[in-house]
Amino acid sequence: MKRAAIAAVILGSAILSIRCGTQPAEPDVPLSTPPTTNVDNDGGGTTTPDAAALPLDDASVTRVDAGLQPTDAGIAARTSSIGRTVKAEALIDTDSFNPSDAELHEFARAANNLLVDRADVEIQLVGIRRVSYAAVKATLNPDAGRGGVSMTKVLQKIYETSTSPELLFFMYADDKSTSFGGYMIAFEKPGSCNRFKHPGTGKRTIIYGGAIDWKHMYNACGYDRTDPRNPVHVRSVSGGGECQGRNGVAFELNSDFSYYQCSPIDHANPYNANRFSFVAATGVHELLHNFGSNGNLDHFGTAKCDEMMGGQSYKDAGAYVFQRNAGMCPNIFERFKQSYEECP
Numbered sequence: 001m002k003r004a005a006i007a008a009v010i011l012g013s014a015i016l017s018i019r020c021g022t023q024p025a026e027p028d029v030p031l032s033t034p035p036t037t038n039v040d041n042d043g044g045g046t047t048t049p050d051a052a053a054l055p056l057d058d059a060s061v062t063r064v065d066a067g068l069q070p071t072d073a074g075i076a077a078r079t080s081s082i083g084r085t086v087k088a089e090a091l092i093d094t095d096s097f098n099p100s101d102a103e104l105h106e107f108a109r110a111a112n113n114l115l116v117d118r119a120d121v122e123i124q125l126v127g128i129r130r131v132s133y134a135a136v137k138a139t140l141n142p143d144a145g146r147g148g149v150s151m152t153k154v155l156q157k158i159y160e161t162s163t164s165p166e167l168l169f170f171m172y173a174d175d176k177s178t179s180f181g182g183y184m185i186a187f188e189k190p191g192s193c194n195r196f197k198h199p200g201t202g203k204r205t206i207i208y209g210g211a212i213d214w215k216h217m218y219n220a221c222g223y224d225r226t227d228p229r230n231p232v233h234v235r236s237v238s239g240g241g242e243c244q245g246r247n248g249v250a251f252e253l254n255s256d257f258s259y260y261q262c263s264p265i266d267h268a269n270p271y272n273a274n275r276f277s278f279v280a281a282t283g284v285h286e287l288l289h290n291f292g293s294n295g296n297l298d299h300f301g302t303a304k305c306d307e308m309m310g311g312q313s314y315k316d317a318g319a320y321v322f323q324r325n326a327g328m329c330p331n332i333f334e335r336f337k338q339s340y341e342e343c344p
């Protein structure tokens with residue numbers, strides 16, 4: 001039950017960790033990547049049940065042609081100085097969440113602004129797709145291929161007959177996403193071309209992304225997470241590792257977020273900038289994991305990151321440098337940026 005709290009703690013205490021020159025203890029790292037998740041190279045192997053019964057074709061997708069335009073919520077989209085974009089889709093598991101299109105646009109803009117800042121790449125939200133993950137999964141033969149019906153196979157099924165994005169924000173609640181905030185996902189779509197080439201395999205057919213807990217709380221206080229999918233506000237002060245491990249801290253209701261955070265709320269923290277910024281950072285974080293090769297050691301401030309960055313001076317690049325890098329080593333943003341290559 002305490003993983004989410006610990007993750008929030010580590011995120012909240014990042015600056016402290018950086019100053020100490022230490023790295024977060026594993027596996028209690030922020031926005032963790034599960035070690036077992038990686039690109040599935042079996043190329044699919046799904047059976048072909050009645051796809052017509054499912055809203056899997058392009059007709060089910062809300063096409064977003066206007067790109068990232070500001071709305072009344074007011075997050076303005078930053079633009080890439082080199083005109084570089086990554087085409088993203090928001091895939092919503094309708095059994096998990098029900099965000100509005102407007103909210104998803106705000107989320108995408110918050111993620112866009114972070115990625116533009118660190119990699120000079122814009123997130124172009126090209127679609128919003130709403131699907132019952134369980135319903136799609138139920139159509140697949142559980143005996144097909146190795147290991148039954150993996151998430152890879154379900155995602156491949158969802159995108160089997162439709163245009164696929166380069167980046168996928170999959171809003172999905174399972175124990176893993178709700179504990180950690182999110183985890184990296186990737187799957188292959190044969191015949192597709194991603195302009196961001198996988199640095200490890202050189203493949204162009206991989207769709208990168210993250211399974212994301214849309215309702216993940218940042219620096220939350222007073223919650224019982226026995227059921228990580230449904231945290232309940234039960235305590236009058238912090239406990240269970242909340243508030244940087246300081247039990248007994250008072251909380252404040254963050255009215256913008258509609259949940260309780262450790263007091264005093266640090267409004268200068270980029271993760272508190274708006275109610276989308278923390279979840280957006282999770283999305284960028286999980287995307288970036290696809291371009292690292294060291295799993296959790298690709299996080300900001302690890303010894304491996306120091307090695308990749310040729311020292312520790314990157315940790316001194318201004319206030320909230322951890323949050324501005326979404327908890328990832330700056331080198332991984334560079335690897336993502338450099339992986340770009342036009343499709344033939």
Ligand SMILES: [Zn+2]
Nearest residue numbers: 030031032033
């Ligand atoms: Zn991570």
